[in-house]
Amino acid sequence: MSNDVNETLALLMNHRSIRAYKDTPVSQGQLASIVAAGQMASTSSNVQAYSVIAVTDPELKSKLAKLAGNQVYIEQCPVFLVWCADLYRLKKTSEPYLGDTSFEDSTENFIVATVDTTLAAQNAAVAAESLGLGIVYIGGIRNQIAEVSELLGLPELVYPLFGMCIGYPEQEPGLRPRLPMKAVLHMNGYSKEQSVEEAKAYDATTKQYLLERTNGQNDATWSQMMAKRLAEPTRMHMKDFLDSKGFMQQ
Template sequence: MSNENQANPAANETLELLMQHASVRKYQDRPVGEDTLAAIIGAAQMASTSSNVQAYSVIAVTDPQQKAQLSALSGNQAYIEECPVFLIWCADLYRLHETAGPQLPDGGTFDTTENFIVATVDAALAAQNAAVAAESLGLGIVYIGGVRNNIAELSELLGLPELVYPVFGMCLGYPEGPAGIRPRLPLEGVLHRGRYEKEKTAAQVAVYDEVSKEYMLKRSGGKMDTPWSAMMVKRFAEPSRLHMKEYLLSKGFMQR
């Protein structure tokens, strides 16, 4: 069979879904059914996990009062209150500490920096599976890093034990209208071949700056044309959430 008659291997429903991802911040007043939520979390559970440790947990919050409290602790982001379900994705070594720990010399190695990384990555992989599953069912999501703004208070509200911390939140619900797709860096800006090609970094950022300026002009109705690099200058000008290290140490993470 000739190449012309074969289906394009880079075009299928899954890829089309992934390429249409956009953060959703406006939601319909429509509940997410328990069966739908179970399907989304079930898909999350099938994500890759280091050595099958499955070192994460997710807390689903639907109570309006509790969502309001979480919103206040996360930068007063209104969509936390407006979405029907707010998910908090947690790195979780407590479960393993309680079940495997008693059988291990000196309680095991749950306090190492490596296992902190493993748990954090596990949570992120599971969450992204959930995001794709949700979008395949017609729902939308937006990640909320703001759960780390007042992380100790938020952890207390959620009853998080030692060796559990909230990595991020995720608003979940049915979108109220279409959301704009934000362009990403050029492929050649992130794909390196054989070695890190640092000599091409600046050129690829310059290309992306032009794309991001056009996007911002369109998004703002001509009021803003800030390039991506300028946004990143502002983003990294001052440190943020410097309480994180002390908090993580207090929860038993990264002791060695």
């Protein structure tokens, strides 16, 4: 890593997923600043194809926690954000100016909405951490995505991409080691050999990390964990759900 480290880089390099929160509330001012920072993320053609639902109601958080696989920290965090890829707004506001043909349901626009949402959410995550808050992304809201969508009243061309718990940390987990930079950074073209060999070297790092984290109970390597992930069908309902919401029709 470069020696050119500033306050922003230090913050980014210290990211940890937080799964335990204090009772201290997140203020409306903090929430507004976090979402405003998200809105300043890059967006394709200024489409801004996302919406975010801030869930603070305890009963609603409890229902979402169960739908997401009984992840109790959704209930414990002061604010749970549901980040949604949103082409509904684009379609409805454009309709008066459209002719007979439009492509809001194209695969490209699905990608645009998904990327826009992710960029905004990551900006918001960094903003939250800059305020002394912690976050964790919750992909589990896609476990029962139709039920989540119904619960939140999501219309056509809107889907919940992931959730995000926000609150003051009640824990200080260690940093999880990442792949070697050479596994992900390629100069002037993709190197297949470099990508694979550097990832294999990462196995020793992850094995040692897990041994220390679990007091010797787990020594799985990254490759073994990824093989297990690939061998298990995960959220195979997503294609049918997205089709039912009107995405990727063209």
